[in-house]
Amino acid sequence: MKKIAVIGSGAGGLITSSKLAKDLSKEIKNGEVSIMLFDKKREQEFQPGYLEVAFRGTDPAKIRRPMKKLVSEGVKIVHDNCEKVDLPNRYLKTEGSSEKIDFDYIIISTGSSPDYDQVPGLRDANMDFHTDAYNSSLIYQQVLKIKSGRIVVGIGGLPYKCPPSPNESAFMLDEHFRKAGIRDKVEITYITPFTRIYSADSINEVIAPMYKDRSIESVTAFNTDSVDASKKEITSLEGETMKYDYLFLTPPHKPAEFLKNTELSDEDGWVKVDKRNLHITDYDNGFAIGDTTNIPISKAGVEAHLEGIVVANNIIAEIKGTEKRYKFTGRTQCSMETGFHKATFVVGTYDTPVQKITPSTFNYMEKKVMEKIYWGSLHGHYEWLFKYHFKKDYFEN
Numbered sequence: 001m002k003k004i005a006v007i008g009s010g011a012g013g014l015i016t017s018s019k020l021a022k023d024l025s026k027e028i029k030n031g032e033v034s035i036m037l038f039d040k041k042r043e044q045e046f047q048p049g050y051l052e053v054a055f056r057g058t059d060p061a062k063i064r065r066p067m068k069k070l071v072s073e074g075v076k077i078v079h080d081n082c083e084k085v086d087l088p089n090r091y092l093k094t095e096g097s098s099e100k101i102d103f104d105y106i107i108i109s110t111g112s113s114p115d116y117d118q119v120p121g122l123r124d125a126n127m128d129f130h131t132d133a134y135n136s137s138l139i140y141q142q143v144l145k146i147k148s149g150r151i152v153v154g155i156g157g158l159p160y161k162c163p164p165s166p167n168e169s170a171f172m173l174d175e176h177f178r179k180a181g182i183r184d185k186v187e188i189t190y191i192t193p194f195t196r197i198y199s200a201d202s203i204n205e206v207i208a209p210m211y212k213d214r215s216i217e218s219v220t221a222f223n224t225d226s227v228d229a230s231k232k233e234i235t236s237l238e239g240e241t242m243k244y245d246y247l248f249l250t251p252p253h254k255p256a257e258f259l260k261n262t263e264l265s266d267e268d269g270w271v272k273v274d275k276r277n278l279h280i281t282d283y284d285n286g287f288a289i290g291d292t293t294n295i296p297i298s299k300a301g302v303e304a305h306l307e308g309i310v311v312a313n314n315i316i317a318e319i320k321g322t323e324k325r326y327k328f329t330g331r332t333q334c335s336m337e338t339g340f341h342k343a344t345f346v347v348g349t350y351d352t353p354v355q356k357i358t359p360s361t362f363n364y365m366e367k368k369v370m371e372k373i374y375w376g377s378l379h380g381h382y383e384w385l386f387k388y389h390f391k392k393d394y395f396e397n
């Protein structure tokens with residue numbers, strides 16, 4: 001019996017376990033393969049929807065689903081978190097049990113989450129839309145009360161997931177206050193540690209003029225050092241101090257606690273992998289995908305998805321004894337809403353720089369279609385559509 005353990009049932013973990021269960025259904029039925037998925041959570045949220053909750057007042061319940069509806073047939077979910085992975089000896093331990101759980105293959109897909117401890121004062125001052133839908137809904141309650149003042153949005157520290165999301169918050173706030181007829185009374189300031197409004201030049205060329213047109217002020221090369229909630233001031237490492245009335249920054253992110261200070265991870269706890277085959281360094285039977293890897297590309301659902309398909313295909317090939325192996329091309333595709341039903345996409349690979357894509361209503365519609373099919377895609381539905389859409393970037397042979 002080949003035992004496959006998947007740690008974390010977010011976007012990457014669900015897609016990977018579904019693909020494995022579908023393609024190994026015969027082996028699972030025959031008792032030759034088992035798939036165990038570990039996660040304490042009992043429900044999952046559609047994270048890109050946090051923006052709609054925070055800035056348009058979408059009901060958080062609309063972007064949430066119970067886990068039992070998301071786990072595919074053939075996959076056994078264990079509602080417990082992993083606290084130790086011993087790759088040389090091929091076992092893991094969970095928080096709720098002292099039992100050693102053996103595996104033949106392991107896929108770590110434990111994501112990333114905001115780390116308020118990195119920026120003194122940020123927790124007391126900030127409201128963010130990267131923690132969960134509930135926190136995002138608190139932002140909207142605040143936004144509805146704002147009649148004037150200075151809102152500071154942007155990047156409060158690196159790394160974080162979904163690179164365009166802080167820019168989207170600026171555009172969505174601009175739209176909100178224009179529609180409310182009080183845009184002239186509300187200042188929106190975007191801060192970023194990068195030297196331009198968007199780190200990739202091609203996207204910066206598209207959105208920098210839009211910031212100007214929409215009167216969104218930008219302060220670049222601003223590395224948030226600390227925040228003083230009592231004085232309503234942010235100070236940068238560069239020594240600049242900025243006043244705010246409302247603060248909606250994206251905090252820096254951290255990996256799952258159990259990965260820190262292990263041989264699997266780098267000094268910050270991100271899992272060290274080969275960027276093409278996703279093997280955890282030096283281990284043929286260990287893989288990591290999605291936000292938790294140390295690959296220096298964006299932390300986004302599309303990467304988690306495409307990496308998961310590569311890993312699942314390679315494990316399936318090994319179990320079935322076929323020769324073919326697959327690689328991840330580094331494909332990114334993050335949508336960036338620019339307000340008023342328009343969006344652009346941040347698209348690139350390891351070998352091709354980020355493209356310049358003009359915001360359009362068509363792109364916005366594509367983003368909306370992705371939202372509609374998201375839950376089904378976790379079950380492995382629409383594989384034909386993703387293959388068609390990503391073409392050779394779906395995986396490289």
Ligand SMILES: Cc1cc2nc3c(=O)[nH]c(=O)nc-3n(C[C@H](O)[C@H](O)[C@H](O)COP(=O)(O)OP(=O)(O)OC[C@H]3O[C@@H](n4cnc5c(N)ncnc54)[C@H](O)[C@@H]3O)c2cc1C
Pocket residue numbers: 007008009010011012013038039040041047048049050051080081082083109110111112129130131161162165256258289290291292299300301302303304333334335
């Ligand atoms: C506001 C916002 C907008 C976004 N927009 C986009 C977008 O437009 N396009 C896009 O591609 N991406 C977007 N993303 C990013 C995307 O949601 C994430 O990158 C994606 O979910 C990463 O998938 P993952 O599987 O690596 O991690 P997650 O989906 O975060 O899943 C990680 C799972 O691991 C579990 N876990 C953690 N620790 C343990 C443990 N010790 N044991 C077991 N389980 C554990 C967690 O409970 C969680 O369920 C957005 C994110 C945000 C916040």
